[in-house]
Amino acid sequence: MATLEERTQRLEDIEAVRRVLLRLGESCDGPYDADTFVSLMTKDAVMDLMEMGVYRGRQAIHDFIAGLREHISFTLHYWCGFLIDIAPSGTEATATWYGMETPTIEGRAVLGGLTHDARLRKVEGRWMLTHLGQKLHFMTPYDKGWVKERTIPPIGS
Amino acid sequence: MGTLEQRVQRLQDITDIRRLKIEYAQQCDDNYNPDGLTVLFTDDAVWEGTGLGRYEGKQAIHGFWTDASGRFTFALHYMVGDAIDIAPSGVEATGHWYLWEPATIDGRAMFVAATYDDVYKKVDGRWLFHRVQAHSHFLAPYESGWVKVPFAELD
Amino acid sequence: MASQEERVQLLEDIEDIRRLKIDYAGVCDTGYDGDKLAAMFTEDAIWDGGDTFGVHRGRAAIRDLFNEISSDITFALHYMIGHTIDVDSSGTKATGKWYLWEPMTYKGQAVLGAITYDDEYEKVDGRWYFSRMNVQIHFLTPYDKGWVKQRMVT
Numbered sequence: 001m002a003t004l005e006e007r008t009q010r011l012e013d014i015e016a017v018r019r020v021l022l023r024l025g026e027s028c029d030g031p032y033d034a035d036t037f038v039s040l041m042t043k044d045a046v047m048d049l050m051e052m053g054v055y056r057g058r059q060a061i062h063d064f065i066a067g068l069r070e071h072i073s074f075t076l077h078y079w080c081g082f083l084i085d086i087a088p089s090g091t092e093a094t095a096t097w098y099g100m101e102t103p104t105i106e107g108r109a110v111l112g113g114l115t116h117d118a119r120l121r122k123v124e125g126r127w128m129l130t131h132l133g134q135k136l137h138f139m140t141p142y143d144k145g146w147v148k149e150r151t152i153p154p155i156g157s
Numbered sequence: 158m159g160t161l162e163q164r165v166q167r168l169q170d171i172t173d174i175r176r177l178k179i180e181y182a183q184q185c186d187d188n189y190n191p192d193g194l195t196v197l198f199t200d201d202a203v204w205e206g207t208g209l210g211r212y213e214g215k216q217a218i219h220g221f222w223t224d225a226s227g228r229f230t231f232a233l234h235y236m237v238g239d240a241i242d243i244a245p246s247g248v249e250a251t252g253h254w255y256l257w258e259p260a261t262i263d264g265r266a267m268f269v270a271a272t273y274d275d276v277y278k279k280v281d282g283r284w285l286f287h288r289v290q291a292h293s294h295f296l297a298p299y300e301s302g303w304v305k306v307p308f309a310e311l312d
Numbered sequence: 313m314a315s316q317e318e319r320v321q322l323l324e325d326i327e328d329i330r331r332l333k334i335d336y337a338g339v340c341d342t343g344y345d346g347d348k349l350a351a352m353f354t355e356d357a358i359w360d361g362g363d364t365f366g367v368h369r370g371r372a373a374i375r376d377l378f379n380e381i382s383s384d385i386t387f388a389l390h391y392m393i394g395h396t397i398d399v400d401s402s403g404t405k406a407t408g409k410w411y412l413w414e415p416m417t418y419k420g421q422a423v424l425g426a427i428t429y430d431d432e433y434e435k436v437d438g439r440w441y442f443s444r445m446n447v448q449i450h451f452l453t454p455y456d457k458g459w460v461k462q463r464m465v466t
Contacts, residue, residue: 007320008164014327015171022238026253074303076270076294078237078255080393081334096338098391100257100413102270102295102303109302113389113415115341137389138415142302145422145455146387146415165319172323179394183409231459233426233450235393235411257413259426259451259459266460299458 013086013127017093017120020127025077025099034066040129042121047132052154071155075103079116091122099134109142110152163247171241174250174277174284181286182234189226195219198286199278206271206291208308228311232260248279249287256291266299267309325399328440329406329433336442337390346379354434354441361447364464388416404435405443415455422455423465 002010020040027036038045038058047055047064055061081098094117101112119131138146159167177197184193195215198204204218205211212221235257243250251274258269276288295303314322332352339348350371353359359368359377368377391413399406407430414425432444451459 004316004320005161007324008161008168011168011320011323011327012164015168019240022240025238026240074294076255076272078235078257078391080237080391081337083331083334083338098337098389100389100391104304107304109304111415115389137387142304147417147420147422147455162316165316165323168323169319172326176396179396179409182394182411183396231450233411233428235391235413237393259424261460264460266458299460 009090010086013090013093013122014084017084017086017095017127018082020120020129021082021095021097021118022079024129024132025079028065028068028077029075032065032068032072034062037065038062041132042123042128042130045128045130045132049134049136051136068155072103072105073107075101077101093120093122093127094118095120101139105152105155108152110139111142111146112139113137113146114139166247167243170243170247170250170279170284174241174252175239177277177284177286178236178239178252178254178275182236185234186232189222189229189232191219191222191226194222199280202285202287202289204286204289204291206289207293208296209291209293228262230261230264232258234258250277250279250284251275252277262296262309263311265309267296268299268303269296270294270303321403322399325403325406325435325440326397329397329399329408330395332433332440332442333392333395333408333410333431337392340378340390341388344378344382344385346375346377346382349378350375352442353445354436354443357442358444359442359447360445362449364449364452365447384419386417386420388414390414406433406435406440407431408433418452418465421465423452424455424459425452426450426459 024040027033038061043058047061055064078100079097084095086093096117099114099116103110115135117133118129120127121130139151140146140149181197184190195218198215198218200215203213212218237255240253254273256271260267260269271291271293274290277284278287295307296309297303298306298309336352339345353371353374355371359374368374392410394411395408397408410429412427416423416425428448430446433440434443451463452465453459453462454465
């Protein structure tokens with residue numbers, strides 16, 4: 001059985017990881033803030049967006065996020081349903097969560113439904129992402145719905 | 158870093174404030190119950206919302222909710238993504254939230270998207286809203302969506 | 313005033329119950345596996361879906377319900393939001409309220425669901441289970457209609 005100190009530490013880590021993830025989501029609202037986004041990631045972090053590409057390292061991730069600005073003029077990231085597991089080491093964690101998004105892409109209202117996953121590492125007392133993944137369930141024009149048009153064409157195409 | 162006692166207290170405070178906000182949502186969804194909402198605020202609280210006005214003190218806030226309860230025949234407040242910070246004093250805190258709200262206003266289906274910046278105060282051991290600042294991002298008729306009509310004309 | 317041990321235990325219980333609900337959402341969203349979902353309920357649990365989905369008593373009935381639902385709902389995302397969880401003084405019973413936002417594909421059409429839950433939980437052998445789930449449906453509207461024109465899909 002863990003000590004009270006260890007149990008408290010675990011609850012604190014869960015809350016700290018949740019805050020890092022929320023900060024990541026918030027950095028994508030309004031103008032995409034690529035600097036904040038990559039500041040939450042380790043140097044060698046990998047972002048795997050499946051059909052939207054795989055980006056390795058801070059620079060590649062930064063360029064992709066900054067590039068979204070010219071296509072997405074507005075969005076809100078509603079992130080919820082976090083499941084966060086702190087490894088017994090206390091320095092590694094995994095997380096999954098749900099995301100709903102309301103972006104305006106190329107002047108069009110779009111409704112997004114996604115699930116995300118991440119791996120994190122505690123570096124000098126600070127949780128940082130080493131991996132960020134997503135599964136796109138729909139990214140539908142608001143006036144269509146996900147049965148008529150599940151996803152819009154990839155951004156920039 | 159704080160003593161174990163202080164650390165547990167902080168986690169408990171975050172849990173209590175999260176609950177305060179959800180109780181606020183539940184009262185809003187109970188046809189904007191003016192009494193149920195007003196007791197969640199400090200005496201000198203301020204509620205402010207873009208396009209909705211500024212209400213200072215319990216009486217003004219009560220009046221605002223009474224008006225709302227006549228216009229909204231249905232609403233669900235999905236309060237998401239809370240980031241709550243407890244001040245070192247342990248009796249003040251701030252919170253950031255997202256709101257997703259399907260609502261029926263003046264008989265029309267609407268989607269409301271907002272974010273909140275809140276200030277909380279602990280009074281006699283209980284967390285209360287001291288300041289609520291609601292930023293509306295859109296209040297769009299269901300049929301049009303937020304690009305065609307970001308803010309619906311209300312009567 | 314509760315001891316530090318009791319206070320940490322309460323925070324852990326709230327987190328465990330929160331996880332139970334999100335786990336439930338996750339299984340619903342990956343094909344409604346009836347066995348996996350039934351295993352999250354106590355033996356004599358009740359799933360009460362009101363007039364729309366009916367009352368289902370016991371693990372076997374709950375399993376059958378979900379196995380059946382999966383043929384009608386071919387896609388869903390359960391956004392479980394806004395929990396208030398109360399653990400009673402025994403530490404083995406709890407109640408919870410939740411909001412659910414659910415975009416889904418129901419019998420081939422896009423549907424938006426707005427639901428709230430009143431749950432009851434029981435801790436058995438150190439693990440939390442649902443002992444009762446009350447499902448209140450506010451709307452299940454066809455996406456191309458909206459809840460004012462058509463509150464419930466047919």
